[in-house]
Each structure stands twice: as C-alpha cells, then as structure tokens.
Amino acid sequence: MPTSTVPSKGARTRRAFLKHTLAAGAAGASLSAVGADRVLPRRHDDSDDSQGALTKGDAALLRFAAAAEILESDFWIQYNELGGIQDAEVPDGFGNPAYTAKLALLDEDFAQYIHDNTDDEITHFTFLNAYLESHGAQPVDLESFRTLAGSKATGSSGKLRLTNLMQLTLDTSWWTRYRSDANNPDLDPTFVFPQAVPGLSKGTFTAIPRDNSDLSPDPHLQAIANTAAFHMPTIEQGGNSLYPSLAQRANSVEVLRILISIGPTETMHFQTWSDKAGAAVSPPLAPLVDPTNGLTFPDLTGGGETFQNNLIMPEPCPFLSRKLPKCSIIRPTETRGVATATLAFLTNMGLFAGQSQKFFKFMKDLAADADAAKRMED
Numbered sequence: 001m002p003t004s005t006v007p008s009k010g011a012r013t014r015r016a017f018l019k020h021t022l023a024a025g026a027a028g029a030s031l032s033a034v035g036a037d038r039v040l041p042r043r044h045d046d047s048d049d050s051q052g053a054l055t056k057g058d059a060a061l062l063r064f065a066a067a068a069e070i071l072e073s074d075f076w077i078q079y080n081e082l083g084g085i086q087d088a089e090v091p092d093g094f095g096n097p098a099y100t101a102k103l104a105l106l107d108e109d110f111a112q113y114i115h116d117n118t119d120d121e122i123t124h125f126t127f128l129n130a131y132l133e134s135h136g137a138q139p140v141d142l143e144s145f146r147t148l149a150g151s152k153a154t155g156s157s158g159k160l161r162l163t164n165l166m167q168l169t170l171d172t173s174w175w176t177r178y179r180s181d182a183n184n185p186d187l188d189p190t191f192v193f194p195q196a197v198p199g200l201s202k203g204t205f206t207a208i209p210r211d212n213s214d215l216s217p218d219p220h221l222q223a224i225a226n227t228a229a230f231h232m233p234t235i236e237q238g239g240n241s242l243y244p245s246l247a248q249r250a251n252s253v254e255v256l257r258i259l260i261s262i263g264p265t266e267t268m269h270f271q272t273w274s275d276k277a278g279a280a281v282s283p284p285l286a287p288l289v290d291p292t293n294g295l296t297f298p299d300l301t302g303g304g305e306t307f308q309n310n311l312i313m314p315e316p317c318p319f320l321s322r323k324l325p326k327c328s329i330i331r332p333t334e335t336r337g338v339a340t341a342t343l344a345f346l347t348n349m350g351l352f353a354g355q356s357q358k359f360f361k362f363m364k365d366l367a368a369d370a371d372a373a374k375r376m377e378d
C-alpha cells in the first residue's frame with residue numbers, strides 16, 4: 001500500500017513512555033511458576049471491571065502469551081536492525097541498505113511496517129509482564145536463553161539472540177487456508193491445504209542476510225527478502241489464531257479483555273504482511289529463482305481463487321457446523337492444546353534452531369501450564 005515514506009516518529013511519546021516505564025518493572029523477573037492451587041491476589045486495582053483476582057489458569061495463559069511476545073520481539077528486532085527504521089523506539093542496529101532496497105521492491109513502506117510491528121510486539125510483552133507482576137504473578141524472563149549468534153551483515157548490532165531467522169522452513173499453507181471456502185482446519189483437521197511457495201517448506205532458508213556475502217547476486221538477495229515477506233505473515237497468522245484460542249479459557253473478564261484486545265493487532269499484522277507476500281509471487285518480481293539454492297517463488301497469477309495474489313481478506317468458510325451458513329472468520333481457533341501446538345509450530349519452522357534443551361523445557365512447561373487452564377464452569 002504506497003503511502004508516505006516518511007517515518008512517523010513524532011506521535012509516539014505515550015507509547016515510548018509506557019514501554020520504558022513497564023520495562024523497568026519487568027527486569028530481573030524470576031522464571032519460577034506459580035504454586036499449584038494458588039489464587040493470586042491483586043496488588044492494586046485501577047480497573048473498574050476487574051474480577052479482583054488472577055487465577056492460576058489466567059496467569060498461565062498470560063505467561064505463555066508474554067513468552068511468545070518476547071520471542072516475536074526478538075526476531076522483529078533483527079528484521080528492524082537490517083531492514084526497518086532504527087530510532088529511539090527500536091534503537092538497535094543501523095540498517096543494511098541493499099537488503100532494505102530489496103524489501104522496498106515488495107512495498108515502498110516495508111521498513112515502516114517492520115518498525116511498527118516490532119514496536120507493537122515489544123509493547124505486548126512489556127504490558128503482559130507488567131500486568132502479571134501487578135497482580136502478584138511471575139512475569140516471564142527469557143534473558144538467560146539469549147545465546148544465539150545473529151547476522152554478521154552490515155547493519156546488525158551483533159547482539160546475542162533468542163531466535164534464529166537464518167534456518168527457516170516455512171509452512172505457507174495459510175495462504176490457501178484463508179482462500180478456501182470449503183475447508184476449516186477446526187472442522188477438517190486432516191485436510192491438507194496446499195502450499196503457496198512449496199520450496200520454502202523443503203529445506204532451510206535465511207530471511208535476513210547472514211553476512212555481507214549474502215548481499216549478492218541480486219536474485220539471491222531478493223529471494224532472502226521474499227523469504228522474509230512470507231515468514232512475516234506465517235508468524236503473524238499464528239498469533240492471529242493463538243489469542244482467540246487462548247481467550248476461550250480465560251476466567252477474568254479483564255484477562256479476556258487483554259487477550260481479545262491484543263489478538264486483533266496480530267490480525268492487522270497478518271493482513272498487512274499477506275499483501276507483501278502477494279507481491280513476492282506477482283509480476284514484476286515473480287517468478288524468481290535463487291541461483292545459489294534453487295528456491296523458487298512462482299508467479300501465482302492465474303492460479304484460481306485458491307492462490308489468487310490479492311485475496312488478503314478471509315474467504316467465508318464453514319464455522320462450528322456445516323449446518324450453519326459460511327462465515328468469514330479467523331481459523332483455526334480450537335482452544336485445546338493451542339499453546340503446545342503453537343510452540344511446535346514455531347519450533348518446526350526453525351525459529352529456535354540452536355537453542356538449548358533448557359530453553360525447550362522451559363517453553364514446554366509454560367505451554368503445558370497454559371493448556372491446563374480451564375474456565376471455571378468447564
């Protein structure tokens with residue numbers, strides 16, 4: 001969506017204040033879980049619709065969401081260092097002009113969108129952790145797992161990372177899942193939605209230049225940018241399903257409010273990035289073959305409704321029952337086991353390649369606690 005290319009740096013004072021204020025509260029938090037049957041007391045009450053206590057289940061739902069947001073923030077910061085806008089809000093790195101130029105061929109506002117998506121994720125985990133802490137629950141701190149080397153290309157801060165953008169295997173079936181008017185994974189759990197870019201699901205690919213040798217040849221660097229353009233919606237459609245799935249098991253109306261207020265921002269990200277992915281499989285950029293590894297981005301023009309490049313709004317599909325009329329919805333939203341499934345989804349895409357067994361154990365425990373949360377009447 002071509003609009004102004006001028007970064008909107010001026011109107012963010014309040015968000016920056018919130019971020020910095022809450023980050024102070026989140027620092028140095030313990031990783032320990034809350035006791036088995038403990039109902040957590042509120043430390044202060046400045047909200048009219050609070051239920052007055054945070055149950056163990058609600059704390060676990062928010063804690064898993066906070067961990068997911070920390071991990072999202074970590075890889076978005078890597079994108080912002082190389083291909084975004086480095087400023088007071090997202091300060092690390094100093095930009096890689098060649099990579100940024102390739103992203104701009106997908107959309108001239110790509111750098112702005114990376115910056116704003118990064119800023120959003122940082123505020124999500126900072127808020128969730130501060131909310132947990134303000135209700136006597138343990139926030140999530142993943143800093144001890146910051147052990148991965150990131151990009152060595154010009155523009156990278158060189159800091160250690162939690163996530164790995166350089167060995168990705170992407171499931172791009174969300175493309176056809178949201179274009180299908182006949183199948184919904186919640187009703188058809190065995191249905192196989194076709195991949196938009198089959199090559200991305202077969203092998204490992206980098207979404208950022210690993211070092212300056214990745215800056216050429218030209219089609220190789222464009223393929224890296226295109227991989228980013230597919231990785232971004234692949235991740236964000238996960239968040240877009242995660243929040244409504246978790247929300248179904250919240251007890252407190254305020255926790256429900258948090259989950260259904262953050263979730264749609266992931267949906268906004270998803271739709272924005274869906275449009276950029278569309279550019280990667282449309283002329284003039286497509287078709288494209290990476291001469292170094294054969295990764296192919298097809299031109300999906302003429303592929304029918306299942307593949308149509310510009311269908312970035314969800315096609316109506318069956319929902320809850322095929323006896324009911326089709327409905328335009330987020331899918332899937334099955335709540336059982338969603339945290340564990342989300343962790344598996346992120347692990348399978350290679351986002352944690354190189355992480356320690358301690359990291360996976362910690363994340364599995366967080367997911368299991370979230371998946372054990374139940375509404376009180378259930």
Ligand SMILES: [Fe+2]
Nearest residue numbers: 069120121124
């Ligand atoms: Fe987020």
